[in-house]
Amino acid sequence: MSSNEFPEKLSCMLPSSLSAYHDFVQTLLDRLQELKWKKEILFGIHMALEESISNAIRHGNKEDSNKSVSVKCELSPKRFWVEVCDEGDGYNPEEVPDCTSPENLERPGGRGLELIRYYMTSVQHSECGCCVTMEKILDDE
């Protein structure tokens, strides 16, 4: 992690446990903070990582201990890119109900994707539906 060449690349194979990925996420956030990313932007990236990884573990791998979640990242002072892949059957993001519509307001689930889309500059789902790629690009100030 001492290289000054960007992007820095980080990857990790995470077990399918909802308690086992927070240290990795914190490592990424700490590094972005060192790269001078602002606290309010890091809040959104934290949310996107939390929701995408927990979705992969919970809905993708169904917490199967024989399956893993792959996370690949690229970090630089103005751009953060991450790909999260699970070993599940995939899903169609278009079929996720709109959590903001009045009829779905009281549904306990289905908010992660909405939050990811809000906080990240771009979000793409693979054709198989088991990988999500997200990017945050800082505007020039």
Added chain:
Amino acid sequence: MGNQRRIEVNDSASVSVVRFLDQKIIDPESIQELGQELFDLVEREDRKKIVLNFGSVEFLSSAALGKLITFEKKAKRNDSQLVLSNISPEIFQVFAITNLDKLFTIKDTEADALAIL
């Protein structure tokens, strides 16, 4: 784990003021415990006026939001009034993005919340 409290409850006149003891509400086991402690307030203890003070909360996941939504339903079913307060701008934005600012009654401060109960 099982004995660690997730909330602290103080009674102010007829109102129960709840403060969260975790700064980050993301761990599934903690969220489960938090949910149970909240549910007990209305289902076992029959509290009718509740303020959830978010002053100490720095981050929460959508799973935590889900638990709050279930709590809101249980409170409504029990004819309990629920007001949220002291939500940081970042957390309030999470409520706004997901339209939950329309589901919950939210006030800036605990005093503002107490004033409408």
